[in-house]
Amino acid sequence: MRYVPAVHLSLETLNGPQRDAVVHDKGPLVVFAGAGSGKTRVITYRIAQLIAQQGVAPYRILAVTFTNKAAGEMRERLSSLLAHDVHDIWVGTFHSTCARMLRRYHELCGVKRDFVIYDDADQKAMVTRVLNDFGFDDRRYDPKKVAGAINKAKQEVVGPESYPSNDAWTEVIKKVYTAYEERMTRSGALDFGDLIYRLVRSVESNELLKRELASRFDHILVDEFQDTNRVQFRLVKDLSEQKRNLCVVGDDDQSIYRWRGADRRNILDFRREYPDATIIKLEQNYRSTKKILRAAHSVVSRNVDREEKTLWTENAEGAPILVVRSADERDEAHLAVATAREVVHAGRKLSDIAIFYRIHAQSRVFEEALRAANLPYQVIGGTRFYDRAEVKDILAYLRVISNPDDDVSLLRIVNVPTRGIGKTSIDRVLDRAAKEATSVWATLEHIGDDASIASGTRKKLIGFVSMMNALRDKVAGGMGPAEVARAILEETAYQKALRDEDTPEADARLENIQELLGSMDEFENEAETPTLSAFLENVTLQTNTANDDSEDRITMMTVHAAKGLEFPVVFVGGLEEQMFPYHGYDAGDDPDELEEERRLAYVAFTRAREKLILSWAALRRVFGQPRINPRSRFLDELPRADIEEIGGAPSPSYASQRSSGWDDNSGYQRPWQHPQRSRSERPMMGTPRTSTTPARKSSESYIDRSEVEVGEDGIRMGMRVAHAKYGVGEVRGVTPGVPPKVTVSFPGWGTKQIVASFLEPA
DNA sequence: TCCGAATTAATTTTT
DNA sequence: TTAATTCGGA
Numbered sequence: 053m054r055y056v057p058a059v060h061l062s063l064e065t066l067n068g069p070q071r072d073a074v075v076h077d078k079g080p081l082v083v084f085a086g087a088g089s090g091k092t093r094v095i096t097y098r099i100a101q102l103i104a105q106q107g108v109a110p111y112r113i114l115a116v117t118f119t120n121k122a123a124g125e126m127r128e129r130l131s132s133l134l135a136h137d138v139h140d141i142w143v144g145t146f147h148s149t150c151a152r153m154l155r156r157y158h159e160l161c162g163v164k165r166d167f168v169i170y171d172d173a174d175q176k177a178m179v180t181r182v183l184n185d186f187g188f189d190d191r192r193y194d195p196k197k198v199a200g201a202i203n204k205a206k207q208e209v210v211g212p213e214s215y216p217s218n219d220a221w222t223e224v225i226k227k228v229y230t231a232y233e234e235r236m237t238r239s240g241a242l243d244f245g246d247l248i249y250r251l252v253r254s255v256e257s258n259e260l261l262k263r264e265l266a267s268r269f270d271h272i273l274v275d276e277f278q279d280t281n282r283v284q285f286r287l288v289k290d291l292s293e294q295k296r297n298l299c300v301v302g303d304d305d306q307s308i309y310r311w312r313g314a315d316r317r318n319i320l321d322f323r324r325e326y327p328d329a330t331i332i333k334l335e336q337n338y339r340s341t342k343k344i345l346r347a348a349h350s351v352v353s354r355n356v357d358r359e360e361k362t363l364w365t366e367n368a369e370g371a372p373i374l375v376v377r378s379a380d381e382r383d384e385a386h387l388a389v390a391t392a393r394e395v396v397h398a399g400r401k402l403s404d405i406a407i408f409y410r411i412h413a414q415s416r417v418f419e420e421a422l423r424a425a426n427l428p429y430q431v432i433g434g435t436r437f438y439d440r441a442e443v444k445d446i447l448a449y450l451r452v453i454s455n456p457d458d459d460v461s462l463l464r465i466v467n468v469p470t471r472g473i474g475k476t477s478i479d480r481v482l483d484r485a486a487k488e489a490t491s492v493w494a495t496l497e498h499i500g501d502d503a504s505i506a507s508g509t510r511k512k513l514i515g516f517v518s519m520m521n522a523l524r525d526k527v528a529g530g531m532g533p534a535e536v537a538r539a540i541l542e543e544t545a546y547q548k549a550l551r552d553e554d555t556p557e558a559d560a561r562l563e564n565i566q567e568l569l570g571s572m573d574e575f576e577n578e579a580e581t582p583t584l585s586a587f588l589e590n591v592t593l594q595t596n597t598a599n600d601d602s603e604d605r606i607t608m609m610t611v612h613a614a615k616g617l618e619f620p621v622v623f624v625g626g627l628e629e630q631m632f633p634y635h636g637y638d639a640g641d642d643p644d645e646l647e648e649e650r651r652l653a654y655v656a657f658t659r660a661r662e663k664l665i666l667s668w669a670a671l672r673r674v675f676g677q678p679r680i681n682p683r684s685r686f687l688d689e690l691p692r693a694d695i696e697e698i699g700g701a702p703s704p705s706y707a708s709q710r711s712s713g714w715d716d717n718s719g720y721q722r723p724w725q726h727p728q729r730s731r732s733e734r735p736m737m738g739t740p741r742t743s744t745t746p747a748r749k750s751s752e753s754y755i756d757r758s759e760v761e762v763g764e765d766g767i768r769m770g771m772r773v774a775h776a777k778y779g780v781g782e783v784r785g786v787t788p789g790v791p792p793k794v795t796v797s798f799p800g801w802g803t804k805q806i807v808a809s810f811l812e813p814a
Numbered sequence: 815t816c817c818g819a820a821t822t823a824a825t826t827t828t829t
Numbered sequence: 830t831t832a833a834t835t836c837g838g839a
Contacts, residue, residue: 118829119828119829146829172828244828247829308827309829311826311828312829410827411827412825412827416831433828470816472815610827610828611827613827634826636825636826652827673830674825675825676830676831
């Protein structure tokens with residue numbers, strides 16, 4: 053049977069390489085797709101072409117995207133190309149696709165059909181518990197780092213049994229990893245990494261499953277291939293083994309998930325794995341102006357470890373890139389507001405504007421300014437709705453109802469709202485559960501005969517158990533997720549407890565719960581399988597809450613979240629050293645990290661279609677502490693002819709500010725005095741003050757560059773200083789004030805704020 | 815065991 | 830800076 057497309061595929065609207073990729077027949081194919089080169093169009097056209105021209109059955113096509121959003125968009129685009137059967141195409145993220153397969157073949161994969169998915173917070177809770185069981189100090193063994201090690205092992209398809217232990221640290225990891233896996237199994241839970249790792253292991257160890265899955269798809273397409281990690285590539289290899297119709301699309305310059313195990317070698321060396329692979333390069337950009345492309349290229353091309361390629365465009369030359377100096381982060385936010393107003397004044401919509409930043413923490417100031425200016429906005433990502441405590445509580449109840457062995461969720465809610473089950477009792481229950489190697493729930497079920505627990509507490513625990521059982525019966529009786537949630541609110545007295553609090557915070561929480569109930573109603577109406585476990589899976593794998601595009605508003609997000617998107621006007625904030633390129637406290641001097649930051653800048657810049665505004669602040673408060681950092685090296689890597697500097701020269705060193713005097717009226721504005729007013733005193737986008745910036749030579753290493761003078765009394769970023777008690781450490785920040793303080797990282801002591809006079813150069 | 819006060823930790827980036 | 834956690838007194 054042949055599937056007929058609703059719309060004729062107008063292949064003639066594609067350029068040469070695009071068309072080649074779309075009509076490529078059989079065998080491995082790698083498409084290097086530069087930013088804005090019509091990548092998504094190629095993938096969707098290719099899928100449509102496979103179905104319409106080659107007669108491939110939709111359900112035999114698997115398209116893997118990086119985010120749920122991208123999956124949704126692909127589906128949408130496909131449905132406009134194909135009349136029907138779009139639904140049968142497997143479109144999803146690695147995680148959702150694997151979850152689906154694991155459920156379908158749960159017996160062969162050795163997982164419970166109703167497994168719950170643990171997010172990072174759940175995983176961390178589980179790791180902490182295991183650490184405590186072993187009596188390991190969770191300050192010495194940071195649960196996050198331990199979890200990171202476990203995740204990394206899974207990315208490399210290394211199970212606990214083959215985890216190498218060569219020293220004290222890895223020995224602990226191996227032990228914890230082993231126990232963690234047992235606990236997870238007992239809890240009927242899989243973490244994010246498991247979804248892919250478990251499927252790969254099952255496929256590779258089980259002939260039956262392998263035969264089934266390796267022949268299931270005629271064509272596999274992977275988007276954003278530069279951000280896949282080892283397991284993911286291996287899975288895709290396994291699944292395409294029989295037909296070898298594997299098409300991967302990506303851009304190594306946009307690889308920004310190295311920290312999550314992404315390996316650019318996957319795309320760069322694809323040919324090594326598939327020597328017969330066809331290579332297609334998409335280098336014509338349809339999105340941005342020439343100036344924007346040149347700027348982006350001139351930054352990313354400084355990377356050493358990179359395939360040289362140059363995007364070109366027939367688009368207009370465009371407006372200069374604005375490089376704007378702000379006094380501080382609030383001033384920067386005002387600049388964003390002024391920019392937005394100007395853009396709207398020029399007849400554009402708010403939704404044409406995006407504000408990007410390196411880290412979420414930067415969003416707050418922008419939000420405040422936009423709210424004050426009455427400009428509607430939306431924030432993508434950040435503290436997610438489903439991360440709110442009250443929402444997690446209700447979800448934890450639902451999860452325990454769906455899967456009582458889910459220890460992490462159970463422990464979260466056993467005393468929420470407070471029902472007199474204290475830490476001591478819980479500890480006793482945990483001990484017993486560990487001894488009996490069962491889940492906490494299983495222990496609770498027969499807690500009545502445990503004489504070591506006070507009879508009053510026992511009664512409370514028994515009451516909890518029967519309450520949960522009653523709720524579970526309702527689900528068994530066919531009650532839908534939303535109604536169950538309402539029953540939970542009533543019967544656990546959760547709602548009542550919040551009402552009794554009668555504080556604005558509690559009201560906000562109640563509102564969030566209402567929103568949760570609303571989204572559950574919506575889920576029940578829209579999902580094809582509106583079951584409780586389907587809802588829970590959706591929640592865990594769904595990142596940003598569905599945002600409707602109907603409203604005209606500014607969009608804010610991290611640069612990571614911006615990948616794959618485009619906006620006519622892009623405002624990037626925080627272009628200072630330490631911020632962007634970001635350099636955290638515990639970060640080393642890793643040139644690879646700097647290269648990734650540069651790719652990140654490349655991604656940010658190439659989102660812009662017409663106008664790109666880059667902003668840096670002379671002073672920025674971090675944790676409420678003012679920090680002075682030089683402007684980002686990336687700004688100095690831009691082609692001078694394509695940019696327009698506004699607001700003055702590169703950050704004056706702290707010392708030179710001093711020498712210019714605190715009370716004079718020289719041009720320099722002291723941001724900490726009148727940050728709000730300074731904005732209007734400066735020309736905005738029109739005639740800029742000519743920059744006096746000498747092109748600064750960017751040095752190779754992080755540390756070198758950050759040793760720009762910002763110090764007080766000769767103290768500089770990155771220099772080594774000595775302290776009587778803490779010994780020698782490295783300067784991580786300078787806080788002006790009386791007395792001036794310095795942030796110093798001391799090996800073995802962590803990061804400390806020290807009054808400058810107690811330090812000596814070392 | 816509970817509540818408010820005091821301390822201190824937190825910031826990459828996401829599925 | 831804010832949010833979470835610990836502390837100390839009832």
